[in-house]
Each structure stands twice: as C-alpha cells, then as structure tokens.
Amino acid sequence: MKLPPSDWTKRRGLAALIGALDGRARFVGGAVRDTLLGAEVKDVDIATPLLPDDVMERLRAASIKVIPTGIDHGTVTALLPDGPVEITTLRRDVSTDGRRATVAFSDDWREDAARRDFTINALFADPETLEIFDYFDGLEDLEQRRIRFIGSAAERIAEDHLRIMRYFRFLARFGLDELEAEAFQACANAALKLGQLSRERVADELLKLLATDDPRFAVGKMLDAKIFDHIIAETDEQAGAMLDRLVSREQTHAAKPSAVRRFVALLPKDRDKQSAIAKSLKLSKKLQRALAERLPSQNAGMTPPVARLFRGENDIRALAYRTGVEAARDIVLLFADDDALPDLLAHLQNWQPPVFPMTGGELIERGLKPGPIVARTLAMIEQAWIDNGFADEKWLAEYVDGLDFSPRT
Incomplete structure (x- = not known):
C-alpha cells in the first residue's frame, strides 16, 4: 500500500532534506496516519537510522538550518520555509520507569516501531516511493478505527503512564465509540500511576482530549473507571451529564469545540474546589482566569x-x-x-462590546476632586450606561449633567 499524494509531501525544502539524509529516512507517525484518514497534516516527523550528529552535519552541509531540540533522545529539528520538521534517530528502550525512558540508538525499523504506543502511530512511509511499512497491523486498526496498544497494553502503560491519557484522547479522536477490552482494563488498573506524573503533562493531555470533536464516550469511560479520581479530585456526580448536554448544545448551535468550556462542565460546583483543582493541575494563570470567568457558582462571589x-x-x-x-x-x-x-x-452573534466613552479626567474637569471618588463615580456611571443598553453619547452626557460634582465637606 502507498501513501496518497498530499500537499505536505511537497513542502519547500523537504526534498532537499530527504536528499541530505541520502534516502535513509521515512515519514512516521501522525503525518502518515492523518494522511490515510484524509485529515489535515500539521506536523511532519521523520525517522532515520543515522545518528543525530551525522544528521545535523548533513543538513548543515546542505544549507538547512537545524537545531538540537532533543539530541540526547535522538531528535533534531530542521527549520524549513513551510515549518519545522523533526528528525529522530531510530531507538530502542533500555529502561523505563513510567515517566521517562533511557534509550539506545538503533538501525532496526521494526525495533523502533515496537517502542511506540499504538499500532496506528507506528506506520512508516518511504518519502520517495510513498510505500507504507506496517509492522503491527496498524493499517487494519486504522481502517476499523480501533485504538490498540502495540504488544501488551499493560507493558506499554508501565513504560509511560501518560499513555493512559493518550489512549482516551486517541479513542475520542479516531475511535468509533468502541473500547479495546485489554487496553481499557490496563488503563483502569494503572490509573493510580497518573499521580506520579507531572501535573502539567496530565493537564496538557486532558485539554487535548477535551478539544476533540466529541469526547463524550471517552470521558464517560474514564468516569466509569474512576480514572478522573487521579486527575480531578471530587469530580461532580453530574459531570458526565453536564458534558453530554454541553456537547449536544454545541452541535445544535454550531459552536466550535472548546477545551476550556468542556473543562468547566467537569468541575465540581464548589468555587474553592474549582480553584484547588486548577492550581493542582498547575494550569497557567491565563487558563485559570478563563476558567474563573466561566464558573458562576452558587457561593458568595458570583458576579x-x-x-x-x-x-x-x-x-x-x-x-x-x-x-x-x-x-x-x-x-x-x-x-x-x-x-x-x-x-x-x-x-x-456578530456583536462587539462598545468602548465606554468617558474617562476619569472628564469627571475631574467637571469639578470632581481627584482621588478614589473618581474611580467610584466612573464605575457608577459606566454601570448606568450598561443598564441602559450601552446608551449613546447624548444620553450619557445628559445623565452626567444631572450629577452633582460639587465639592463635599
């Protein structure tokens, strides 16, 4: 089988890169998988038996800018005109502890494929002939939309506990609402191990899962297996129902998927618990603010x-x-x-918030004494302006003219 011709294979500089590697390179992973599915390809990854230093030397000799983004693990990045391309030397795992792996470089394509997570991610394609190399029946799994670990699911998860999260993300993105029994059970059995991972990595995978077109089936199964107990403590009992209602509304009203919006649906109602979860996952301050803006709770503090x-x-x-x-x-x-x-x-729909057409300086010009009273008065006027439907400047001028700005003793 061959990879269908695609625009991404004709990116500027890509042919020169392949040529610099002397034909010892194959496309791998998401670019191959997504092309076969007819999906947009964003990132291009290349595997090669050449060692990282050799790769960098060859690319520089071909006047291709390259940086050592992860050279200890065999990865360098070529900066091409149409975007970066990662080139990684074939590897095998020497040891793993569920969070990181010690690797050795290899020249065996199958050995490299065997250390990957899912069969659909272990597909290679020859850049020149576009011939596909499939060592673990990934093509059949892709056709069936089946998410299956390579070899033993329990062993793959033991190598990297984050694969639990990746399984459900890939289930949501590529699956057909059907579980692979061994994979699901292995994820459920190892869920406790998620607590050993950095909160940032877990949060990143969770947000990617929630950003898929329809994460309801995958999230529902995670809730059933109590996997969220190790991600979001004290998940609301109605979390699954809230997410189901939200996604249905999104589809009905043509709202684009939003990981933040869907995250809110999963959070408990209590504001203190909401804040604690956001902090425990070490979300960015920007994301924490976005969550807070969308979380009207029944507690004191609702705006x-x-x-x-x-x-x-x-x-x-x-x-x-x-x-x-x-x-x-x-x-x-x-x-x-x-x-x-x-x-x-x-x-x-198509509404842009207007700009409040008044400043504190204008109030001072009208006789208001500088100080905290300026901000308080301006806020009062702004609220009146809002309450009157963002009234025009004539209304605002008449309203302000009716206020008393004389000094008070």
Whole structure:
C-alpha cells in the first residue's frame, strides 16, 4: 500500500532534506496516519537510522538550518520555509520507569516501531516511493478505527503512564465509540500511576482530549473507571451529564469545540474546589482566569452580571461586556435554560462590546476632586450606561449633567 499524494509531501525544502539524509529516512507517525484518514497534516516527523550528529552535519552541509531540540533522545529539528520538521534517530528502550525512558540508538525499523504506543502511530512511509511499512497491523486498526496498544497494553502503560491519557484522547479522536477490552482494563488498573506524573503533562493531555470533536464516550469511560479520581479530585456526580448536554448544545448551535468550556462542565460546583483543582493541575494563570470567568457558582462571589443573567433581568451583552463575548457565549452554553439559549446566543452573534466613552479626567474637569471618588463615580456611571443598553453619547452626557460634582465637606 502507498501513501496518497498530499500537499505536505511537497513542502519547500523537504526534498532537499530527504536528499541530505541520502534516502535513509521515512515519514512516521501522525503525518502518515492523518494522511490515510484524509485529515489535515500539521506536523511532519521523520525517522532515520543515522545518528543525530551525522544528521545535523548533513543538513548543515546542505544549507538547512537545524537545531538540537532533543539530541540526547535522538531528535533534531530542521527549520524549513513551510515549518519545522523533526528528525529522530531510530531507538530502542533500555529502561523505563513510567515517566521517562533511557534509550539506545538503533538501525532496526521494526525495533523502533515496537517502542511506540499504538499500532496506528507506528506506520512508516518511504518519502520517495510513498510505500507504507506496517509492522503491527496498524493499517487494519486504522481502517476499523480501533485504538490498540502495540504488544501488551499493560507493558506499554508501565513504560509511560501518560499513555493512559493518550489512549482516551486517541479513542475520542479516531475511535468509533468502541473500547479495546485489554487496553481499557490496563488503563483502569494503572490509573493510580497518573499521580506520579507531572501535573502539567496530565493537564496538557486532558485539554487535548477535551478539544476533540466529541469526547463524550471517552470521558464517560474514564468516569466509569474512576480514572478522573487521579486527575480531578471530587469530580461532580453530574459531570458526565453536564458534558453530554454541553456537547449536544454545541452541535445544535454550531459552536466550535472548546477545551476550556468542556473543562468547566467537569468541575465540581464548589468555587474553592474549582480553584484547588486548577492550581493542582498547575494550569497557567491565563487558563485559570478563563476558567474563573466561566464558573458562576452558587457561593458568595458570583458576579452580579452572571446572577442577573440567570434571573433574566439583564441583557446577555452586559455579561459579554464584562467577561468578553467568548466567555459569555461559553457561560450561556453551559448554564442557560434550554428555552432561553437560542435568544441569548443570538444576542451575541456578530456583536462587539462598545468602548465606554468617558474617562476619569472628564469627571475631574467637571469639578470632581481627584482621588478614589473618581474611580467610584466612573464605575457608577459606566454601570448606568450598561443598564441602559450601552446608551449613546447624548444620553450619557445628559445623565452626567444631572450629577452633582460639587465639592463635599
């Protein structure tokens, strides 16, 4: 079988790179897999029996810029005009501890394939003939949309515990809502080991899973196996139902998948627990803020615009003005009543929050004494402007003219 002709195989500089490696190279992994599935190829990876120093020397001799991104593990990166290409020397594992591996370089293609995780990720293709090399029936698994570990699932997971998360991500992305029994049981049995991994790696895989088109089946199975007990402590009992409702709404209203939005659906209702989970996963401050904006809880601290939204007393655009349109849309998809959902989303369609047309300096010019009272007064005026539907400047001027700015003793 051959790889179908694709634009990515004609990227600028790629032929020169292959030529510099003297034909001792094969495309591997996602680029091969995704091309066979008719999906977009973003990253191109190449495997070679040549040693990393030799690869770098050859590429530099061909005037191709190359950097040693992971040279201890055999990986260098060629910087081509249409994007980077990773070149990795064939390897075999010498030892593993579930978090990292000690490797030795190899010249055996099958040996290198055997150390990969899933059969569909162990496909090679010759850059010139496009002939596919399949050592573990990955082509059949790809055709059947079956996610299967190479060899023993338990052994592959013992080598790298993060493969538990990768299994469910690949199940969501490529599977057909069918479990491979051995793989699922091995993941469930080893779930406790997730606690030994860096929180950043686990969070990264979780967000990638949630960003797939429809993660409901995979996440549901993770909940069934209590795998989330080792990722998100105290997952809400309704987490699966919340995610199911959210994805259904996304599909109905043509909302693009959002890992942040779906993460909110899985979190418990308690604000303190929400914050603790975000910190335990060592999420970036930017991501923590994004989660907080989308988490109206029943506890004290719910922002007034969110509270009013669900009492139906304020226009959704007031919320969007405070949080941003994207966050407001997410809140509506997550929490609004079914009957109100279409109208609320319609109010946000193609709407851009206006700029508040007044500054503290203008209030001082009108006689307000500089100091904290300026900020308080400006906030009061802004809220009135919002409550009146982001009124025009004439209304705002008349409103401000009616205020008393005379000094108070």
